[in-house]
Amino acid sequence: MAVTYRLRVDPIACDGHGLCAELLPERITLDDWGFPIVDGAEVDERLLAHARRAVELCPRLALRLERVA
Amino acid sequence: MSAAAAAELERQDSPGADGETGLPRLLAGLGEDGWPVPLSRHRHLYPAPPRLGRRHDDLLVAVERSGLTGRGGAGFPTGRKMRAVSAGRRRPVVVVNGSEGEPTSRKDTLLLRAAPHLVLDGAVLAAAAIGTREVVVAVDRKATKALQSMEWAVGQRRSAEPGPSVRVVALPHRYVAGEESALVHWINGGPAKPTLTPPRPFESGVDARPTLVDNVETLAHLAQVVRWGPDWFREVGTAAEPGTMLVTMSGAIDRPGVYEVPLGGRLSEVVRAAGGSPSRMEAVLIGGYFGSWLDGAKARRARLSNEHLRPLGSGLGCGAIVVLPQEACGLHETARILDWLAGETAGQCGSCVHGLAAIAGATAAVSRGAGSDATVESLHRWATQIEGRGACRFPDGAVRLLRSALNVFGDDVERHLRGEACATGPSVLPIPTTKGQPWR
Numbered sequence: 200m201a202v203t204y205r206l207r208v209d210p211i212a213c214d215g216h217g218l219c220a221e222l223l224p225e226r227i228t229l230d231d232w233g234f235p236i237v238d239g240a241e242v243d244e245r246l247l248a249h250a251r252r253a254v255e256l257c258p259r260l261a262l263r264l265e266r267v268a
Numbered sequence: 269m270s271a272a273a274a275a276e277l278e279r280q281d282s283p284g285a286d287g288e289t290g291l292p293r294l295l296a297g298l299g300e301d302g303w304p305v306p307l308s309r310h311r312h313l314y315p316a317p318p319r320l321g322r323r324h325d326d327l328l329v330a331v332e333r334s335g336l337t338g339r340g341g342a343g344f345p346t347g348r349k350m351r352a353v354s355a356g357r358r359r360p361v362v363v364v365n366g367s368e369g370e371p372t373s374r375k376d377t378l379l380l381r382a383a384p385h386l387v388l389d390g391a392v393l394a395a396a397a398i399g400t401r402e403v404v405v406a407v408d409r410k411a412t413k414a415l416q417s418m419e420w421a422v423g424q425r426r427s428a429e430p431g432p433s434v435r436v437v438a439l440p441h442r443y444v445a446g447e448e449s450a451l452v453h454w455i456n457g458g459p460a461k462p463t464l465t466p467p468r469p470f471e472s473g474v475d476a477r478p479t480l481v482d483n484v485e486t487l488a489h490l491a492q493v494v495r496w497g498p499d500w501f502r503e504v505g506t507a508a509e510p511g512t513m514l515v516t517m518s519g520a521i522d523r524p525g526v527y528e529v530p531l532g533g534r535l536s537e538v539v540r541a542a543g544g545s546p547s548r549m550e551a552v553l554i555g556g557y558f559g560s561w562l563d564g565a566k567a568r569r570a571r572l573s574n575e576h577l578r579p580l581g582s583g584l585g586c587g588a589i590v591v592l593p594q595e596a597c598g599l600h601e602t603a604r605i606l607d608w609l610a611g612e613t614a615g616q617c618g619s620c621v622h623g624l625a626a627i628a629g630a631t632a633a634v635s636r637g638a639g640s641d642a643t644v645e646s647l648h649r650w651a652t653q654i655e656g657r658g659a660c661r662f663p664d665g666a667v668r669l670l671r672s673a674l675n676v677f678g679d680d681v682e683r684h685l686r687g688e689a690c691a692t693g694p695s696v697l698p699i700p701t702t703k704g705q706p707w708r
Contacts, residue, residue: 209464210617211659230653231626234618 203267204242206250208235212261219262222253241267290504292528293512294488298382304417307424310385314495317392320432323354323399327494331397334498335510336490340365340446340483341558341585343509343574346490349480353470354398356478362395363455363474363481366407366414367439367446370556371608371700373588375514375526376484380407380414383488384421390487392432393494394480401432404474406451409438441705443612447660448481450614459707461614462660483586485514506532509573513584517542519553519591519697535570535589544591551592551676555585557605558665560672561598581672590697597690599680601697602673603628603635609666611703620663623654627670634681637689644681647674 206226208219215234220227225246226238242250242264254262297313299305318324332347353360364387368376379387391403405422407415415438422434437455439445445460452473454460473479482490489511493501502510509531515538518524522543529538535554536546552567553559560582562570570577577583592598610624630647633639651667658664674681683689 209659210619210657211464213618215618230619230623230657231650232618232622234622234657236653236657 204247204250204264205239205267206237206242206254207239207263207265208237209261209263210234212259214259214261216258218256218258219253222256223249226250227253235262237262289530291512291530293492294379294383294386294485294514295526295528297386297488298378302378302382302413304382304384304421305386307385307421307428310389314386314389314491316429317389317431318396319430320392320396320401321399324396327393327397328354330494330498331394331490334493334501335508336486336493336501337509338483339485339489339513339587341555343584346482346486349470349482350394350398353478353480356471358477359402360398360400360478360480361474362391362398362400362403363448363451363469363479364391364403364405364484364487365446365448365451365481366405366411366418366484367451368408368411368484368586369441369443369446369702370558370586370588371698372516372518372553372556372590373586374516375587377408377411377414378526379484379488379514380411381417384417385425386488386491387418387484388421388425388434389494390489390491391434391482394482394487394490395432398480403432403434404455405434405436406439406455407436408441408445410441440707441702442614442707443609443702444614444660444662445707447662449660451481452479454708459614461616461707462658462662464659504530506573506575508575513572513587515572515587515589516556517544517589517591519589520544520549520593521591529572532571532573532576535572536568538572538589539591548594549591550594551598553588553590553592554582556588556590557609557669559583559585559588560668561592561602561676562672563676581668581675593696595694596696597635597680598673598677599631599635599684600690600695602669602677603631604695604697604699606631606666606670608699608702609662609669613662614660614707617658617663619654619657623650624663624666626650627654627666631670631673634684635689637684637687639685641685644674644685 220229228236336346337343440460447462450460450462452469453463469479505511512528539546549564552562606628610628613620630643654663655667
C-alpha cells in the first residue's frame, strides 16, 4: 500500500501567520481571525511537495505532515 | 452457613439494600452534616485495600465487568482506561481529579468532604489494580473544606495502616485546570493549561509515566464495585451505563443539592424529588455550563443516560442540572455563561481565544436587542469554524451550549431581533469570579 499523509496543526504553537493557507489553499483555509482551518483529508502525491513546503516555512513550526498508518 | 445465607448477609451490609430501589449507594456513606467519616468507622464496612506493588488483575477484571463509566463528563469506560494505563512499560500513577470547575456542580466536593476514605479507597484500589503505589489527589484550592478533609483523611491512614504514598495537591481555581492534560501539566510543574494530545495522560502523564486520571465520583463507585461486586453494581442503571450517578440540582427547585439517581432514570423524577415542577419546566440545562439546554417537552421525557441524551444533542456531562426559572430569559443567561466561558480560555489556541470572545459578544448583543439576522448568521459560522480546533475540547463545549440555546430559545431569539428584548430581566444563574485567578 502506498504511504499517504495528512496535515495537522498544533493550535497552541500556531500564531496565525497564515503563510500555510497561501501555500496550500487546497487543504488550508483561514478562519475569521486568520487562524488556519486544516482539512484532514489525505494529501496526495500531487500536493505533497506543496504541503512539505508549507510545513517547512511555518514560522512557528506548528504545521505537521503525518503519515497515515 | 450456606452460600445463599452468606450472600444475604453481604447484601444486608451493602448501602441502600433495605429500600426497594437499592438507593442511595454513595450518599449512604456520607458523614453527618458534611463531616468526614473517620477511618475507624469507614473500615466497619470497607476492608483495607490489598498490598500494593504487584498488579491485582482480579480488581481490574471486576471494574471491567461492572461496566463503570467515568462520572467527570466524558463517560469513558473506566476499566478500559485502567487496562490501557497498565499496558504501559513504566510504572503508572493514579491522579484523583477533584477539580470540579463546573460552577453548578457540587457532588465531587461533597464526596471529598464527607466521604474522603471512600474516595481514597477507590484511588488505592485503582492503584492496586494497575500495579502502582503512587496516588495524587488534586483538589481545587478554593474548596478549602474538601482539601482539609482530604488531608485529614490521608493523615489518619498514614498512622493507622500501611498504604501507598498519597499526595494531596491544591489546584488553581480555573475551569480548564480539570481537563486531564492541564491537570497533568500542572502536577508536572507547568501552568494548569491543556497540552497538545496525543500523547494522552494514559500514555505519558505525570513524570512522563502512564497516568490514570479519574474523577472523584468514579473512584468512589470503584470502591463500591470492589466491595460488593460487579453484579451488585449492575443491579441498577442500564446495560450500557450501569449503576447510579450523582446529580447536582439547582435553579427553579425548592431543595437544591446533590441527589443520587439510577442511570437511565427519569429527569422529571429527580426534578420532583428536588421540589421542582416538571410540568412547568420551560428549559433545563444538563451538564452545567459545559452542557446543553433541553426544551421543556424533551426534558419531561428525558432519561438520564448518555445513550438517551446524545441523540437529543445533549449528554450527562458531570451531572449538573439547572432548571431555568420562569422569570429568567434563557438567552440572557446563556450570554452570561458564554461570557464567563470566554474568560476561562487558557489563551493558547487562536480559534478559542478569538472565537469564544466573538461568540460571547454577539450572543450578548442579540440578548440585549442589538443584534440582527447577520449577528445570528455569524454565530452559526463561528460555531462551525471553531469546533474541533482547540488543543482540548473546551471551545467545543461552548459551541454545544450556544447551538442548544439558539435551538431551544429560537423564539426568544426572533423576539429579541424584532426589538422585543426582555426588559432588563433578572440575572439568575450564578457566575463565578474566576477571571484573574493564577494558572500556577
